[in-house]
Amino acid sequence: MAERFAGSVFVGVDLKTETNNGEHHTSEIAVKQLVLRRGQSFKLAIELAQPFDPNCDPLNMSAQTGSKPTEEAGTLSHFGIPDRVKRSPAAKAVWMVTLDLSCMPRQGILNLVVTPPADAPIGEYSLTVEHKSKKAFLATLVLLFNPWCTGDTVYLSDEKERQEYVMKEDGIIYRGSGHYLAPMKWDFGQFEDHMLTICMKILDLNHKHNDDPAADVAARSDATYVSRVISAMINSEDDYGVLQGRWGGPYIGGKSPSHWSGSHDILLKWLRQDFHRVKYGQCWVFAGVMCTVMRFLGIPCRVVTNFDSAHDTNHNLLIDTYHDMDGVRENDNNDSIWNFHVWCEGWMKRPDLFGDGKFDGWQVVDPTPQEMSDGIYCCGPAPVKAIFHGETQLNYDVPFVFAEVNADCVDWLILEDGSHLKCRSDTKKVGKYISTKEVGSMRRLDITNTYKHAEGSKKERDVFHYATTRDYSKDDYDYYDYEKYEEEYEEYWRELLEEEENTNADTEENINNAGTAGSADRSSEENPENITPRPKLSLQFKEEDKPENGKDVKLKLVVRGTNKDDLRLSVTISVQAMRYNGTPAAKLKKEVTEATLQPSKDLSVPILIPFLLYTKPMLDCESLKVSAVVTNKLDPDQPYLAEDDVVLVDPPISVTMTDIVRVGRECLAEVTFTNPINLRLTNCTMAFSGSGLLREEYEIQLPDLELNKRFIVKFPLVPYKDGQKTLLVDFDCSSFRDIKASCTVDVKPAFLI
The missing domain is CATH 2.60.40.10 (Immunoglobulins)
Structure with missing residues (x-):
């Protein structure tokens, strides 16, 4: 006009x-x-x-x-x-x-x-x-920024990727554990109401703008700089950031991190609260919100999940975990292995590193406030190629991200006299199934091979050595050739899949690796020629049934040995409720039994975790940590330790649309949920959200629900954008925390008058 x-x-x-x-x-x-x-x-x-x-x-x-x-x-x-x-x-x-x-x-x-x-x-x-x-x-x-322009540092050549990483308003974030990869729908909503105001405010409220406005505005020509600003501004540790992190309840004055299903409601709340922090977020929420802002500003971005992710606080690429003699994890571990950790990758050139484009492409940017970088809580951008090659001297925060996907693990038992006994080391545990959504589909894309060589391979160990020593004397290593290592990685995956099949893995989304075991590291002054070799034991956990929230969890510990005679064993089983960041929240169970391992036979130890035992602690936790310490009664100085992370599957909830959906016309969504437990469900709420369908989250209160009774909730909505949209539902109550459901909604254009 x-x-x-x-x-x-x-x-x-x-x-x-x-x-x-x-x-x-x-x-x-x-x-x-x-x-x-x-x-x-x-x-x-x-x-x-x-x-x-x-x-x-x-x-x-x-x-x-x-x-x-x-x-x-x-x-x-x-x-x-x-x-x-x-x-x-x-x-x-x-x-x-x-x-x-x-x-x-x-x-x-x-x-x-x-x-x-x-x-x-x-x-x-x-x-x-x-x-x-x-x-x-x-x-x-x-x-x-303009990913369609060849002269822009964020230029992305593939149109399908531009549509996915810039224009698409919904996606998938993976959670769970390395044993159970759980996809969760997430609504990015980067083109929803007020996003222009919100994103401009995020740029203007960052601390660098406050310190030197002219320099900050000028630096916004650089995607590296802008992504670093966004990483700092999504968390609220240093400035007027969007989200406050909290890794355990109670979540007073806000929402549990698991409540959120999308970014726009968080950003809109931040705007309406006059840019005061929104309570509360954890890593997948921080990453989801950052991806929204990056895509809005035109930087291609995707959300990435790293399973068994290391948090290396002392920067030695070793994660030391301490257990008491029952196998229970101690609360004061400084290092930790998170069940999963979620960050973003942004696509950009890195002229600040080398002019030849060696480190252009995907960059890790992580808004979760874990460690400070240059005095503020932010992380990245760290080139994925630099992580792959162990170039830990490069900006920004490459050593920290390298450790997240590559650190070695050592487990220690704390003896009664306070001394530490090394019982297990593992160079393959950290950095599994690094996952993001596949372009143009809802399938999982495994990108582990962009971060590191196949675990246990010579190249992987060479890079680990180089990252810690800066010594690359190996003359057979081809720095640039990713394709050269494809065969190596295919062999690694074949071995991994065979291992999963041997431990009753059934689907990609239920990857059920058995817990690993290790024996204590004690030297002996005895002459090995004069003694009988100690029998070796291997421990594995196996699930009797799929672990479902609301039902008793049934496992078994399988012990195998090289013994030629009957072996009398002491078996201690401990169960803890664990937060996803590797910190224990509650001790739930301890059982000590004695059993005999016969030669050439497996010993099976049943484990039962009743629902009523875990229900309350698990409202604030993400997994059950089952630990086993097995000792030979005749050789108690050589204990064996094994662990398993059990992620509970929520009971089913369904959501459907009852009619043809059209812009500007009221339609009904129908949600069905049946109470599967012998307890009354109280404090029931249901929240609805979805870009193009609802301008903001809408939450309703529901009556109590008795055993085997069901809700059938019909919710009206008026879509305001056409195309394929996603309706997201969150159900919360006294016994189940934030059960998610979603459905794809094909919204037809409005009738022409």
């Missing part, structure tokens, strides 16, 4: 907002405001009161961003027709304008083609024009 000017050489301007936003892939962001991508031209029309003669009276324009714009910083640009504008010799990020062939200068109709440079700082700009010594304000526009 053209804007008219009164009493001026300028009659009016038409910003062609609808056309420009459509061509710049921003029409879902704004209808009335110009939202553009750098490196791509846009059109506007200016009507003058008199004919236009550029040789006599040029048309000069200016674009500026920030409170202290300068040409040298690239935050101010002067340009015009003809382009005889005086510029600073050090001017950066120069804009250009040309006359479109369709213009009619003799009638004063100027159709202009304006091009912001591909290295311009992103953010909010003022666009002005000057002609015959008269100035006019044309527009406030927003400039974003």
Whole structure:
């Protein structure tokens, strides 16, 4: 729509907002405001009161961003027709304008083609024009990164990937454990209401902007810098960040992290709370929100889950875990292995590292506040290629991420006298099934081989050695050739799958590796020629049935040995409720039994964990840690330790749409849930959300639910965007915490009148 000017050489301007936003892939962001991508031209029309003669009276324009714009910083640009504008010799990020062939200068109709440079700082700009010594304000526009532009550092060549990593508003985040990979639908909602205001505020409220606004705005030309700012701003540790982290209840004054099903409700709450932190988040929530902001700003982004993720606090690439003599994990372990940890990957070039593009591509950026980086709680961007090659000297935070996927593990038993007995070491435990959503489908994409060589391979150990010593004397290592190691990785996966089959693994989403075992590391002064070799034991956990929340959990410990005679064993079984970040929350059970292991036979020890024993502690936990310590009664100084992480599967809940769904027309969603336990469910709530379906989360209270009784909840909604959308449901009650359900909704366009 053209804007008219009164009493001026300028009659009016038409910003062609609808056309420009459509061509710049921003029409879902704004209808009335110009939202553009750098490196791509846009059109506007200016009507003058008199004919236009550029040789006599040029048309000069200016674009500026920030409170202290300068040409040298690239935050101010002067340009015009003809382009005889005086510029600073050090001017950066120069804009250009040309006359479109369709213009009619003799009638004063100027159709202009304006091009912001591909290295311009992103953010909010003022666009002005000057002609015959008269100035006019044309527009406030927003400039974003442009993954469609070859000159932009975030350029992504594949259109399907651009649609997935920039434009798609929903996806999957993987949780659970290395034994059970649990997909969870997540609504990113980057094009929902108020997202433009929210994302601009995230940039302006970061502490670097407060310290030096001009330098901060100028640095927004760099995707590396911007992604680092976002990483810091999603958590609230240092500034006016979005989310407060909390790794255990009670969650007073906020929502449990498991409540959230999407990013937009969190960001909208932050906006409405006048930019005070939202309570509470954990790693998958932090990563989901960061992915939303990155995609909005135009940086291709995906959410990645690392199973059995190391948190190496002393930076020695060793995770030391301490157990009491019953196998119970101690609370004061500084290092830890998280069941899973979730971060983001952003796609960008890294000219700050090397000019040859060696470390361009996916970069780890992690907003979860774990450790400080340059004095603030943020992480990355760390090039995935640098992690793969062990280049731990590079920016940013490569050593920390390298440890998350590569650290070695050592387990210690704490003896009665306080001394420590090394009972197990494992170089293969950390960094399994590194997962993200596959482009264009809802399947899991395993990207472990982009982070490291196959576990246990010579190349993997070489890189580990190089990362810790900076010594790469191996002359057979090809730094650049990923494809060279494909065969090695295929062999690794074949061996891993065979191992899973031997431990009753049934599906990809229920990868059930048996708990590993190790014997104590004690030296002996006895002459080995004069003694009988000690029999070796192996311990494995096996599930009798799929572990379901609401039912007793049944496992068995299988003990195998090399003994030639009957072996009398002491078996201690302990069960703990565990938070997903590797910290114990409660001791649930301890059983000590004695049994005889016969030669060439397996010993099976049944383990029962009653529902009533675990139900309350597991409301605030993600898994059960089952530990076994087995000792030979005749050789008690050589204990064996094994562990298993049991993730409980929630009872089923279904959601369907009852009719054809159309924009602007009320429809009904129907949710069904049956109480499977012999307890009354109280404090029942159900929350509904979904981009394009509901403008914000809607929560309802439900009555109590008795055993075998069911809810049938019919919820009305009016879609406001067409296309394929996802409706998300969260059910919470006294015995089950945040059971999730979702359904795909095909929203038809509105009827034309």
